[in-house]
Amino acid sequence: MSTVNSINPYTHKEIESFKKHTKQDIAEILQKADHRFYLWRETAFSKRKELMLAAAKELLENKQEYAETMSLEIGKPISQAIAEVEKCAWVCEYYANNAEKHMADVTIETDAQKSYTKFEPLGVVLAVMPWNYPFWQVFRFAAPALMAGNIGVLKHASNVFGSALNIEKVFKRAGFPKYCFTTLLVSSDGVEQIIENPVVKAVTLTGSGPAGSAVAQTAGKHIKKTVLELGGNNALVVLADCDIDATVDICVQARFQNTGQSCIAGKRMLIDEKISEEFIEKLLVKVRELKSGDPMDKETYIGTMAREDLAAELEQQVNDTVKAGGKLLMGGKRQGAYFEPTIVSEVTPKMVMFNQETFGPALSITTFKTVDEAIELSNNSRFGLGVSVFTTDIKNAEKLVYRFDEGAVFINSLVKSDPRLPFGGVKESGYGRELSSHGIQEFVNRKTVYIN
Numbered sequence: 001m002s003t004v005n006s007i008n009p010y011t012h013k014e015i016e017s018f019k020k021h022t023k024q025d026i027a028e029i030l031q032k033a034d035h036r037f038y039l040w041r042e043t044a045f046s047k048r049k050e051l052m053l054a055a056a057k058e059l060l061e062n063k064q065e066y067a068e069t070m071s072l073e074i075g076k077p078i079s080q081a082i083a084e085v086e087k088c089a090w091v092c093e094y095y096a097n098n099a100e101k102h103m104a105d106v107t108i109e110t111d112a113q114k115s116y117t118k119f120e121p122l123g124v125v126l127a128v129m130p131w132n133y134p135f136w137q138v139f140r141f142a143a144p145a146l147m148a149g150n151i152g153v154l155k156h157a158s159n160v161f162g163s164a165l166n167i168e169k170v171f172k173r174a175g176f177p178k179y180c181f182t183t184l185l186v187s188s189d190g191v192e193q194i195i196e197n198p199v200v201k202a203v204t205l206t207g208s209g210p211a212g213s214a215v216a217q218t219a220g221k222h223i224k225k226t227v228l229e230l231g232g233n234n235a236l237v238v239l240a241d242c243d244i245d246a247t248v249d250i251c252v253q254a255r256f257q258n259t260g261q262s263c264i265a266g267k268r269m270l271i272d273e274k275i276s277e278e279f280i281e282k283l284l285v286k287v288r289e290l291k292s293g294d295p296m297d298k299e300t301y302i303g304t305m306a307r308e309d310l311a312a313e314l315e316q317q318v319n320d321t322v323k324a325g326g327k328l329l330m331g332g333k334r335q336g337a338y339f340e341p342t343i344v345s346e347v348t349p350k351m352v353m354f355n356q357e358t359f360g361p362a363l364s365i366t367t368f369k370t371v372d373e374a375i376e377l378s379n380n381s382r383f384g385l386g387v388s389v390f391t392t393d394i395k396n397a398e399k400l401v402y403r404f405d406e407g408a409v410f411i412n413s414l415v416k417s418d419p420r421l422p423f424g425g426v427k428e429s430g431y432g433r434e435l436s437s438h439g440i441q442e443f444v445n446r447k448t449v450y451i452n
């Protein structure tokens, strides 16, 4: 099919129909992007900084416009969509102000008169991105990539083509030269051919394991670097000495923000059995207070899920868990793409909600007797993106950090991405890092210079 229709998951009405790029369109765009690279890498950091700050300003000035498209396309509550656009402005500002420092030469003393490492951009980098944070996932790639002197081409998820074009618009309105950042309207079956094009030097993908594996396979065949940010099944480890009220609030946000559709959401709650009764009672009160409704309403916290098929998949996972002995404490029902906030307790590692990623507003609860058991349960996952540990004994918690097989350990906080901190996983959550100095240095040639 040469068109893609985007459907509003809340109203089920068609929003827009997009004409996909043809193979010839794509070849031409890639050619022009490559040509742009050789000019773009000559620009001074001061010029790139000026443009990136203009992109941040554009985002903030028109956040309502950009947020509305996201809400219409994926049922994301508008207040959370606005916050997402604001966070994108932050990452633009962060790299505008820090890229030059992160990319500075590093002198290494050897027997040469002078020897050092230079960080140079690679060229055109393809980003294959998901729908769950339609702006943020792209900006956290684009801001460092462009500041490093690379060129970005985006293949966004097929249900967010409106947002994909808006992102291109942000850079255009900010004054970036043409083809510094281009959106390709293409389905997943067109990705292989893009990666194979010699102009494309590297690929970054955020999304599911099968998508990551397919992209890395093609990139590997052509010896092109990949960064993969895949799924997660983060645990929320609630120790007996935690501050219960504060922890409840953080856990609710960790699981239910973005209607639960986040790779770093806390999906498996592990609670010390000594406090589980009191904790669960308070948790249920807070989750019942979450307001479901029209994503365009400022008061809505739980919107619809992004697509009906994703909600149906979650329904199946919850039903399977309950059938296997999980205790449904609240929710569990679906209406189209809307899924009620759901909590299932007495979940064991053999049950679906424990051993599969649930990508929606459903939390599983498992109790433990000892800290060793909690760590073992937390590590009992194919994924390794992050974990949250809640305790008032921070010294002891820090001693436990090395025992978690994760890309990140957050103590008394939900796992979150921050432009200043590296972000990424281990195990089937992927490899490579985004954000901070680590993110900008992923798509560079670390050139050794030796002068005798």
Ligand code: NDP
Pocket: 128, 129, 130, 131, 132, 155, 156, 157, 158, 159, 186, 187, 188, 189, 191, 192, 206, 207, 208, 209, 210, 211, 212, 214, 215, 229, 230, 231, 232, 262, 263, 310, 357, 359
């Ligand atoms: P996908 O992983 O299928 O989609 C993510 C991106 O990859 C989209 O741009 C998609 O394009 C593209 N893609 C998919 N398959 C391929 C392929 N074989 N080759 C090249 N590109 C591909 O996510 P889904 O929308 O299907 O969601 C399914 C599950 O993935 C979720 O339930 C969740 O578990 C996980 N997921 C994880 C995310 C994360 O942040 N880590 C984000 C989103 C999903 P297209 O849309 O055209 O198919």
